[in-house]
Amino acid sequence: KRALIYEFMPNGSLEKFVFDENATENDPKLDWETHYQISLGIARGLEYLHRGCNTRILHFDIKPHNILLDANFVPKISDFGLAKICSRQESLISMLGPRGTVGYIAPEVFSRNFGPVSYKSDVYSYGMMILEIVGGRKNVNVKANNTSEIYFPHWVYNRLELEEEVSLKRVTDDEDRVKVRKMVLVSLWCIQNDPSSRPEMSKVIEMLEGSIDSLQVPPKPFLSSSSSSSPPAEFSSTFL
Template sequence: MFLRTYGISQPTRYTFSEVKKIARRFKEKIGQGGYGSVYRGELQNRVPVAVKMLENSRGEGEVFINEVATIGLIHHANIVRLVGFCSEGTRRALIYEFMPNESLEKYIFSHNPNIFQHLLVPQKLLDIALGIARGMEYLHQGCNQRILHFDIKPHNILLDYNFNPKISDFGLAKLCPRDQSIVTLTAARGTMGYIAPELYSRNFGEISYKSDVYSFGMLVLEMVSGRRNSDPSIESQNKVYLPEWIYEKVINDHELALPAETTEEEKEKVRQLAIVALWRNRPSMTKVVNMLTGSLQNLQMPPKPYVTSENQLMP
């Protein structure tokens, strides 16, 4: 019913046999997510693509519908483009533009010091954060309907040939009218460590676009520290609360994760990123873009973050 109603020519609808050809019979697997496997492929015109085969689609293909409905018709430099899809019986596939440099997660948590020193220099970190912020601003303000992503995290930020960031994976997204600020959800959605407190408990307030802003803040804190905000493999995780740890570093003028030789200007860029990410009143993404493109001198230091009973940053 959804596909009949959709009734448009973009993105292209493919048959499963066409998908098999595009994915070159699924020979080169390049990723695995919660909803299926991703394969490298190529369109007839030799354009490289990524083919995601949905294997664990919840309900009546909710993840599939979310992806097609949300990113099928939007075009933005910082949002991954959906080229086509397939829905044939139980077989569902999504075909995206190919992102050669994989996800941001691979770089910010890398144990290879060269990655930080040569790729994620402070200016590049700022460019990546700004690109993600612009993509999110478009989702929240620039579309006919507001799109709330609900799963902003380093794994879902893909990098193109020039390391420009593109937001991907809209399987948990929710569409709502632009003038509607409060959203109703039947259950929390997202990934541990990036989920805003109100998604766990109404005691923390209503669910809105600010839930995405919270996730963005956590992502940026991970970018400037090179540390995960939530790592189940560390037993003493509760002893180190990332926002508080970064706040202390910034307030005491201590350095964050930086290459060995860093100029004063570069240190200021990282400090600027940290201050923007620490704002717990969660400004709109338009305000975030302005703060990232403005000067450090114009930024106020936010109040100190503190841990709630859910080990989450207070809104």
């Protein structure tokens, strides 16, 4: 008989540290430096899957639940059940149907009208996940007190567009504000509708590690700009 042996990850899934409803009284509240380092660590892991292996690995299910944390909160990407392998020379792949978790799936995985499926689809999922880390909530929350906050990516982009502070709880000093703004800007670049407009993970790492002054506000990434209080029209029924 054969057995698979995995490293024990005592802090479990990132999910319980992102969403308050999943946390227990014994779970520590992570500071922004830890959130930032986790985001950077995941980016490095994805960059390795996309460029560091002998074959390119596309995960197709990047989300908080599939990120495990060791004793020092170093993230490890898990659950490769939906992953696809292709040669490093291949940049595009064919798929029979969508795969992944609703809320993190790139538009082109739903419809080829948005472009070809590639490793950039993982970049989109990464961006949506980082926005949830920043917001401490699901990106879609129909129970939000304010209708403008139902779809978090819309809300946070509008704040940037109006040059307003991205005011979030737990942000206590200027150093935290810089980290939060950097994570927001990077994630909004990652969720651009056009896959070719999304950065590669090596560029994501460079942006996260670089100066905030070098980061520009990206174009509005949403499929529909008709309403700032709801998810993009094309996927609203799916997300909700």
